[in-house]
Amino acid sequence: MGTKKWNREADGIYRHVPSNKLYWRPWVDGKRTWESLGTENLKLAKETYHKRVAGLPAEVTEKTTSTASVPAGPTMGQVIRKYEDDGYPDKHKALRIGPTLESEENHYRIP
Secondary structure (H helix, E strand, O other), X not given: OOOOOEEEEEXXXXXXXXXXXXXXOOEEOOEEOOEEOOOOOHHHHHHHHHHHHOOOOOOOOHHHHOOOOOOOOOOHHHHHHHHHHOXXXXXXXXXXXXXXXXXXXXXXXXX
């Protein structure tokens, strides 16, 4: 029989007994997994855990959360204009013709 390797330290936080590191159990690709919280200190682990559950990067501080971030990549309007300029290609990059082309033109017309 195996020995118990995980001890529950707090809600959602577990200690790996041989290494003494603290972990949490996120869902990744539809499966539960163990992910390190990067510390052995329970107080720091709780802070990191709550940030990860909230979807924030673990390194975010109070000062950086108040600044607005600029989204990377093109805007939705730029994407739609590019789609129009390219002639409404399908998923195989073939040009549309006939009623399908007319339908796409009607659906993507920006007033």
